[in-house]
Amino acid sequence: MLSDIQEVLYDEGKLQAKVKELGEQLSRDFEGRNPLVICVLKGAFIFMSDLVKTMTIPLEIDFMAVSSYGQSTKSSGVVKIIKDLDTSVEGRDVLIVEDIIDSGLTLSYLIDVLERRNAKSVTVATLFDKPARRTVDLQADYTGFTLPDEFVVGYGLDFAEKYRNLPFIGILKPEVYEK
Ligand SMILES: O=P(O)(O)OC[C@H]1O[C@H](OP(=O)(O)OP(=O)(O)O)[C@H](O)[C@@H]1O
Ligand code: HPA
């Protein structure tokens, strides 16, 4: 698995420090609002669990699974809900937790769904942002790191379901997905 990585961008220590910084900021900004924190599965599962441990305010969590990449490094353009929320978002302050914003298609779809369900507010926290690849014009409210235009894996992010368990984020060697 390690031999498929071209370059480590952020190691475990750097990721943890950034997650803690985001958690402290979110705790201040969501004080007294009991936010519903939504993990966008599968990619955000590690970020979500590390993030909520650094948050010091009352909050609730829920999960939604969506997918658009499948076995490719390019979005299919069609976002599918694979698992929906258990909780109603009506009148709630909602915090979407994403691992990465790339084309922006997943997020724009999710924001639209949650606004149509009458959430009181929809805020987005993403650990990674790849602005060079955007096809939809949107930005997260909270961003951890801005990444170069490369396909990355680890810390929850996959290629064809592999590499999610790497503790760091790294660039995948192109020969892995070009073969
Ligand atoms: O901005 P976009 O181009 O939409 O890309 C970002 C989305 O793509 C990935 O999910 P994916 O569809 O691969 O599902 P996964 O989380 O199960 O890996 C990632 O976890 C984000 O949710
Ligand atoms: O660079 C990426 N890596 C893994 N999954 C992704 N989904 C969108 N962009 C990426």
Ligand SMILES: [Mg+2]
């Ligand atoms: Mg994926």
